[in-house]
Amino acid sequence: MTETFYEVMRRQGITRRSFLKYCSLTAAALGLGPSFAPQIAHAMETKPRIPVLWLHGLECTCCSESFIRSAHPLAKDVILSMISLDYDDTIMAAAGTQAEAIIQETIDKYDGNYILACEGNPPLNQEGMSCIIAGKPYLEQLKHAAEHCKAIISWGSCASWGCVQAARPNPTQATPIHKVPGLAPKPIIKVPGCPPIAEVMTAVITYILTFERFPELDRQGRPKMFYSQRIHDKCYRRPHFDAGQFVESFDDEGARKGYCLYKVGCKGPTTYNACSTVRWNGGLSFPIQSGHPCFGCSEDGFWDKGSFYDRLTDVHGFGVEADADEIGATAAMIVGGAAAVHAGVSVVKRIADKNMTNKDGGES
Amino acid sequence: MSTETSTVAHKEEAVYVYEAPVRLWHWINALCILALCITGYLIGSPPPAVGGEASFSFLFGWIRYIHFSAAYILIIGFLLRIYWAFVGNSHAKEIFLPPVWKAVFWEEMLHEVKWYLMLTSEPKKYAGHNPLATLVMHIMFVWGLVFMIVTGLALYGEGTGMGSWQYDWFSSWVIPLFGQSQDVHTWHHLFMWVIICFAIVHIYAAVREDIMSRQSIISSMFSGWRTFRDDRPADDIHS
Numbered sequence A: 001m002t003e004t005f006y007e008v009m010r011r012q013g014i015t016r017r018s019f020l021k022y023c024s025l026t027a028a029a030l031g032l033g034p035s036f037a038p039q040i041a042h043a044m045e046t047k048p049r050i051p052v053l054w055l056h057g058l059e060c061t062c063c064s065e066s067f068i069r070s071a072h073p074l075a076k077d078v079i080l081s082m083i084s085l086d087y088d089d090t091i092m093a094a095a096g097t098q099a100e101a102i103i104q105e106t107i108d109k110y111d112g113n114y115i116l117a118c119e120g121n122p123p124l125n126q127e128g129m130s131c132i133i134a135g136k137p138y139l140e141q142l143k144h145a146a147e148h149c150k151a152i153i154s155w156g157s158c159a160s161w162g163c164v165q166a167a168r169p170n171p172t173q174a175t176p177i178h179k180v181p182g183l184a185p186k187p188i189i190k191v192p193g194c195p196p197i198a199e200v201m202t203a204v205i206t207y208i209l210t211f212e213r214f215p216e217l218d219r220q221g222r223p224k225m226f227y228s229q230r231i232h233d234k235c236y237r238r239p240h241f242d243a244g245q246f247v248e249s250f251d252d253e254g255a256r257k258g259y260c261l262y263k264v265g266c267k268g269p270t271t272y273n274a275c276s277t278v279r280w281n282g283g284l285s286f287p288i289q290s291g292h293p294c295f296g297c298s299e300d301g302f303w304d305k306g307s308f309y310d311r312l313t314d315v316h317g318f319g320v321e322a323d324a325d326e327i328g329a330t331a332a333m334i335v336g337g338a339a340a341v342h343a344g345v346s347v348v349k350r351i352a353d354k355n356m357t358n359k360d361g362g363e364s
Numbered sequence B: 001m002s003t004e005t006s007t008v009a010h011k012e013e014a015v016y017v018y019e020a021p022v023r024l025w026h027w028i029n030a031l032c033i034l035a036l037c038i039t040g041y042l043i044g045s046p047p048p049a050v051g052g053e054a055s056f057s058f059l060f061g062w063i064r065y066i067h068f069s070a071a072y073i074l075i076i077g078f079l080l081r082i083y084w085a086f087v088g089n090s091h092a093k094e095i096f097l098p099p100v101w102k103a104v105f106w107e108e109m110l111h112e113v114k115w116y117l118m119l120t121s122e123p124k125k126y127a128g129h130n131p132l133a134t135l136v137m138h139i140m141f142v143w144g145l146v147f148m149i150v151t152g153l154a155l156y157g158e159g160t161g162m163g164s165w166q167y168d169w170f171s172s173w174v175i176p177l178f179g180q181s182q183d184v185h186t187w188h189h190l191f192m193w194v195i196i197c198f199a200i201v202h203i204y205a206a207v208r209e210d211i212m213s214r215q216s217i218i219s220s221m222f223s224g225w226r227t228f229r230d231d232r233p234a235d236d237i238h239s
């Protein structure tokens, strides 16, 4: 039997006091209320660690980078030992054949019981040749591991939506996990973001092992506790938005005063994430706090939605690219002009007809 | 001698077309659309920043508030208007149910198009809407408004949050349908211009018909009565 979390923590020199602190802080982060702290503690004390296979497809490793920086008091020690991270080619000690052997070992040993954490996604074109791991397409590794896992975590925007490698025209046909054809139908939880917030990642894992199920998900498969509100809804600059105080350009007085970044393209109003509440680097800051608009990295297809500094997507077509107002105003001008011309012609025609009838009348 | 000038005496046979609820709806709806276009444009392109303490000002809040209030009036009006299509007179149904399955509808539509292209010297005569007007209003105003209401409520539900009826009934499926929230904003914004374009056409056509057609147009939307300039029979198609 594998060790319990608690045993691992104690072995790593963590006191019981710190352990209980961790449990209550995690309960708070998950929005569960203090009564859940003992439940988390109990789970940690009695449950064996969950084995996790952490596979990397097409990605930039920013999810891993974020994860290992979880500033939650004990994350560094706890989270990494909490899960039995059996395979993660970026941070594991083993390499080469030895490392790859662990995948099969885990699959055999914990068939149907391990969590498959996917960072990045597989390319489908050229039979997956654009992402080769240990001499084989990542696509095969992914499908094989998914076949035997209990559930899948899609880390980051790559695994959840596709991200930059899937941006138009997507030459390798990079495909998010839930859309990979032929993948075993396992429950998938999406934790989007480029990268996701470290504390969100660790909290999701803690929830899964405490309650042995996924937290409540929204329609798109994201945990509601972190993705049910927009950055805008909890933004500390929101009063400036309601007041009508906007930054017009990055070096103006408004920017110095910390006004709302809406007019310089902030995508806070259209982005579901926890940045404005959990923030980054241990609650130190987040993009808007640093004076830069949110560019919506946790939203589906954010690379294909035009400039990072426009709130709305440009419309392409007929070889032109324009925003909604340019197109609309042009169309309204054309329609208005056409109406005016039509009115003019109608008047001329009417006068002409009148003259005609008068002439006819005169003759008869 | 000419039959065209209205000075020639003829039997003035007026028809009661637009019942009071329809007229009321028409003008309230028009005012709401005007308010929604102005505030909607300002939501997309906010006016220059106001200075001073944030807590002393609520400018953008008010712009949005007017947008949402007008939106709810428009929605309730639209629902009541649909109700009236069932209980009102036959003209109250016209823009909701153009008889597109009838050949004569398309024939007369062609005639109306010719009239607008000035290829024919005399329009047909209608107590209700002409076929072209019926179809354009059906597509642009009925479906245009449905589009704005559905996307608008989806955006509104994002603010009221999960668990609100706006979110559960609209945002939860509209946002994934369009891709993401930003796309819903873009389409909601773009369709404002579609509505503006057709409002221009609508107003122009109403004025032109008022002057050049064989029946009253603008005054009818105030009084409800349609009057005619000649006493030949009307060409309405009944669905």
Ligand code: HEM
Pocket: A269, A312, B033, B036, B037, B039, B040, B041, B043, B044, B045, B064, B067, B068, B071, B072, B074, B075, B148, B149, B150, B151, B152, B153, B155, B156, B157, B185, B186, B188, B189, B191, B192, B195
């Ligand atoms: C003729 C009807 C309407 C027009 C022309 C209109 C126009 C607009 C425009 C241009 C925007 C700005 C979009 C952007 O740039 O992000 C907007 C935003 C919005 N509209 Fe409408 N709209 C209409 C109806 C409605 C309705 C029926 C609702 C329902 C409640 C609604 C709710 C909203 C909401 C919630 C926003 C977003 C506000 C924000 O981001 O702060 N609209 N509208």
